[in-house]
Amino acid sequence: xxxxxxxxxxxxxxxxxxxxxxxxxxxxxxxxxxxxxxxxxxxxxxxxxxxxxxxxxxxxxxxxxxxxxxxxxxxxxxxxxxxxxxxxxxxxxxxxxxxxxxxxxxxxxxxxxxxxxxxxx
Amino acid sequence: xxxxxxxxxxxxxxxxxxxxxxxxxxxxxxxxxxxxxxxxxxxxxxxxxxxxxxxxxxxxxxxxxxxxxxxxxxxxxxxxxxxxxxxxxxxxxxxxxxxxxxxxxxxxxxxxxxxxxxxxxxxxxxxxxxxxxxxxxxxxxxxxxxxxxxxxxxxxxxxxxxxxxxxxxxxxxxxxxxxxxxxxxxxxxxxxxxxxxxxxxxxxxxxxxxxxxxxxxxxxxxxxxxxxxxxxxxxxxxxxxxxxxxxxxxxxxxxxxx
Numbered sequence: 497x498x499x500x501x502x503x504x505x506x507x508x509x510x511x512x513x514x515x516x517x518x519x520x521x522x523x524x525x526x527x528x529x530x531x532x533x534x535x536x537x538x539x540x541x542x543x544x545x546x547x548x549x550x551x552x553x554x555x556x557x558x559x560x561x562x563x564x565x566x567x568x569x570x571x572x573x574x575x576x577x578x579x580x581x582x583x584x585x586x587x588x589x590x591x592x593x594x595x596x597x598x599x600x601x602x603x604x605x606x607x608x609x610x611x612x613x614x615x616x617x
Numbered sequence: 618x619x620x621x622x623x624x625x626x627x628x629x630x631x632x633x634x635x636x637x638x639x640x641x642x643x644x645x646x647x648x649x650x651x652x653x654x655x656x657x658x659x660x661x662x663x664x665x666x667x668x669x670x671x672x673x674x675x676x677x678x679x680x681x682x683x684x685x686x687x688x689x690x691x692x693x694x695x696x697x698x699x700x701x702x703x704x705x706x707x708x709x710x711x712x713x714x715x716x717x718x719x720x721x722x723x724x725x726x727x728x729x730x731x732x733x734x735x736x737x738x739x740x741x742x743x744x745x746x747x748x749x750x751x752x753x754x755x756x757x758x759x760x761x762x763x764x765x766x767x768x769x770x771x772x773x774x775x776x777x778x779x780x781x782x783x784x785x786x787x788x789x790x791x792x793x794x795x796x797x798x799x800x801x802x803x804x805x806x807x808x809x810x811x812x813x814x815x816x817x818x819x820x821x822x823x824x825x826x827x828x829x830x831x832x833x834x835x836x837x838x839x840x841x842x843x844x845x846x847x848x849x850x851x852x853x854x855x856x857x858x859x860x861x862x863x864x865x866x867x868x869x870x871x872x873x874x875x
Contacts, residue, residue, distance in 0.1 A: 502771035502778065504786045525792045533855055534846075538641040540853040541726055542651055543792060552722070568663040568722065575654040583649065 507598040508550045508606075512577060512591055520594065523577070549573040550595060557607055564607070574612045582614075589614050623754055623870035624743050628702040630863035631736045632695050634729070635710060637859060639692035642717070646685045655720075657681055663722060679720050687717055704744040711737040728764075729856035735760045736863050755875065757867035762824045764861075765841070769821025778818060781811030788851060796851045820844070831872040838865060 510523035525547050527540055553569035564570045574593070581588045594608040618626075645651045657664075657680050664679055665672050677683065691713045698706045714737065718730050736757055743753030777783040788800035803810055820840060827837055845858040 500768040500771045501783070501787055502768075502775045504777050504783055507790060526794055527792050527853075529793055529795070529850070529853060533853055534849055534858065535637060535855065536641055536644070537853055537855040538644040539648070540792070541641060541856070542645050542648060544853070545721065545725055546650070546654075547792070548727075566662055568660050571659040571662075572654055575656070575659055576650060579650055579653045 508554060509596040509598055509603075510550060510577065510593055511596055512581065512593040514581060514585065514588055514591055523593075546573075546576050549576065554595060554597075554606065561607075570609075574609060578612050578614075618866065618870050618873060620750055620754065620870060620874075623866045624740070624750065625702065626866035627736060627754070627757065627863060628698060628707070628740055630859070630866065631733065631740065632699040634733055634736075634856065634859045634863055635691055635695045635714065636699075638714075638717075638726075638733075638856060639688045639695060642688035643685065643692070646688065652681070655681075655684075660720070660722070664719070668719070678716060684717075684720060687713055687720075691717065702740075702744070704741065707737055707740045707744060711741065726854070726856045729854070729860035732760075732764070732860040732864060736860070736867075739867060751875075754867040754870055757864050758871035761861070761864035761868045762827060765821050765824035769818050769824070772814075772818045773822065778814050781807060781814045784814050784817065785810055791852050793851070793853060799851075827868075827872055834869060834872040838869065841865070 511520040512523055513520055525543060527543050530537055530540065533540060549569055549572050553564075553567065553573050556567040556569050557564055574591075577593050578588070578591050581591050590611045590613040592609055592611045595606045597604045597606045657676065660679065661676075664675050668675055670678070691710065694706055694710045694713065698710060711734065714730070714733060718725065718734075739753040739757035739760075741753070742756055743750045772778040772783070775783060777786070785800050785803040788796050788803070791797060791800075803813075823833075823837065827834060842862065845861050848854055849858045
């Protein structure tokens with residue numbers, strides 16, 4: 497799978513909320529460069545892998561939008577967003593996210609997840 | 618550079634790529650955003666339906682704990698290869714690398730994983746039979762030069778690149794704030810954008826001329842290393858830098874000798 501950055505393509509944003517009465521917040525993929533990053537850049541590479549999940553889920557949803565919960569891309573992305581929110585806000589009990597497609601002149605809500613709740617072990 | 622030196626240097630550089638990868642995976646495995654996310658439970662449906670293995674074997678190979686084992690195994694094999702290059706150790710590294718790529722549903726780090734496979738495959742061809750040493754090195758060289766040329770060719774066919782809007786757009790999508798600032802500086806500078814986009818296209822396409830003008834190889838190597846460094850600073854793709862560097866001893870040898 498060679499990627500040559502030839503097509504700009506659509507840009508995807510993730511927006512999330514942690515309760516029904518919260519407004520949608522934009523998820524930031526922005527990270528600080530690391531001083532030793534040319535040798536070891538694990539957190540950044542993991543961040544890129546998580547961003548790629550968004551593109552992967554969009555591609556999966558275009559094949560079978562009705563059974564999104566079966567896709568690994570959905571399971572991985574929803575787990576990631578939930579865990580990330582739990583680390584930032586330890587009281588997080590549930591999260592809902594949506595994928596917004598940014599085009600040159602407009603933004604379109606492409607997919608909205610159901611509420612994802614903490615797993616009870 | 619002798620053929621043997623090209624093989625040894627290629628093995629050394631791909632060893633660095635794989636060592637970095639293993640070390641990063643071992644660090645990542647301790648991150649909660651990995652251990653709670655990239656679980657076998659989340660990957661299960663895709664791995665068990667798409668791989669031609671029995672479910673019990675898939676469960677063992679790709680279990681959460683075995684991911685760390687695979688990363689550690691790759692690190693051990695890499696250290697052995699850096700000490701002494703042998704066919705079986707390169708085959709073992711390719712096998713473990715592919716298992717790790719499968720766990721990440723294709724690749725973890727895109728093109729760098731693909732180039733790692735190319736370089737390891739070329740090394741295997743070189744080590745199978747002494748008469749095939751050159752064939753393996755040529756295999757790596759062809760892939761490396763083609764990767765630059767193809768990158769330029771697809772950009773040439775893209776209107777966004779030809780019209781000078783693509784580079785700014787890609788820079789604006791970086792996860793580094795500094796790169797986004799550079800993208801903002803390019804706003805409303807149509808001529809500069811056009812020059813930069815065409816510069817990238819032409820430099821990448823020039824790779825196809827290297828076999829005809831091999832004297833340009835040192836200049837192109839310096840340009841390629843600079844380009845990969847810029848990509849690292851702009852997007853943080855460290856493995857991309859090292860993986861392509863690993864293809865250069867073979868490319869350099871071929872351009873000098875064949």
